[in-house]
Amino acid sequence: MAEMSYRTALVTGASSGLGRGLALWLARRGLRVFAAGRRVTHLQALAAEAQAAGVTVEPVELDVARADATLERLRELDSECGGLDLVVANAGVGGVTNGRRMDWDKVRSIIDTNVTGATATLSAVLPQMVERRRGHVVGISSLAAHRGLAGHAAYSASKAFLATFLESLRVDLAGTGVRVTTIFPGFVKSEMTAKNDFPMPFLMETEAAVELMGSGILRGETELSFPWQLALPSRLAKVLPNPLFDVAARRLR
Ligand SMILES: NC(=O)c1ccc[n+]([C@@H]2O[C@H](COP(=O)([O-])OP(=O)(O)OC[C@H]3O[C@@H](n4cnc5c(N)ncnc54)[C@H](OP(=O)(O)O)[C@@H]3O)[C@@H](O)[C@H]2O)c1
Numbered sequence: 256m257a258e259m260s261y262r263t264a265l266v267t268g269a270s271s272g273l274g275r276g277l278a279l280w281l282a283r284r285g286l287r288v289f290a291a292g293r294r295v296t297h298l299q300a301l302a303a304e305a306q307a308a309g310v311t312v313e314p315v316e317l318d319v320a321r322a323d324a325t326l327e328r329l330r331e332l333d334s335e336c337g338g339l340d341l342v343v344a345n346a347g348v349g350g351v352t353n354g355r356r357m358d359w360d361k362v363r364s365i366i367d368t369n370v371t372g373a374t375a376t377l378s379a380v381l382p383q384m385v386e387r388r389r390g391h392v393v394g395i396s397s398l399a400a401h402r403g404l405a406g407h408a409a410y411s412a413s414k415a416f417l418a419t420f421l422e423s424l425r426v427d428l429a430g431t432g433v434r435v436t437t438i439f440p441g442f443v444k445s446e447m448t449a450k451n452d453f454p455m456p457f458l459m460e461t462e463a464a465v466e467l468m469g470s471g472i473l474r475g476e477t478e479l480s481f482p483w484q485l486a487l488p489s490r491l492a493k494v495l496p497n498p499l500f501d502v503a504a505r506r507l508r
Contacts, residue, residue: 268346272445276465319372329379369413
């Protein structure tokens with residue numbers, strides 16, 4: 256695909272972790288970046304940090320779980336800034352949803368953000384991108400999407416939904432000038448993983464993951480998985496027969 260120049264970007268979930276890091280990374284490369292999230296004070300602190308570095312990050316208060324409001328706000332933003340070139344659906348929530356103690360409120364909040372929120376974010380901008388014959392949509396899935404992880408039914412399934420959604424988009428959008436990238440991170444230090452009370456093999460520093468994500472996006476990669484030490488076994492796990500997978504997953508639980 257031909258080189259694409261990027262002028263504007265929107266990153267959801269930019270008040271902390273990977274989204275915050277990616278927003279700054281893109282701004283440092285000269286993009287005008289809109290940083291979206293619910294915690295406005297965090298977004299303002301990010302904008303101030305960007306300004307001190309001589310680059311531009313603009314806060315956008317947004318709760319992606321409110322799908323209709325998200326569609327409306329992002330359509331407005333797209334038109335106000337003369338067209339978003341890059342949209343990263345990064346906002347996400349984690350948490351345990353164990354089949355033995357099923358908690359619908361938890362399941363619903365994961366679906367509202369990771370599924371409804373991410374697809375509303377992408378759906379808000381795609382028609383205009385297709386019309387302009389230019390743009391790039393990115394979704395942050397997870398290596399947890401490849402198989403149903405024990406104790407994480409809602410999270411694993413939400414990330415599998417996003418990955419499959421993006422795969423169909425990639426096929427649909429071939430030849431339209433609109434790119435699609437799906438990112439499958441392993442464990443990366445962030446507010447989300449700080450809550451985990453289980454071992455996280457090959458846990459990465461946020462900056463290292465952001466560097467891989469940012470450069471992969473600008474290269475126009477269709478898929479990006481990291482770290483390789485975890486990406487490789489989780490890809491292989493996709494083809495592991497269920498009886499073997501079940502034994503391995505129970506051991507890891
Ligand atoms: N860290 C990892 O190991 C890892 C691995 C695989 C995938 N991921 C994915 O990477 C993405 C970023 O996660 P992270 O690790 O950086 O965690 P994080 O530090 O907890 O960041 C999550 C971000 O999502 C935002 N968010 C949550 N609910 C939202 C909502 N309803 N509307 C708008 N924004 C919302 C949060 O901002 P507000 O609270 O201010 O709204 C926050 O900025 C997530 O999609 C996550 O599933 C992370």
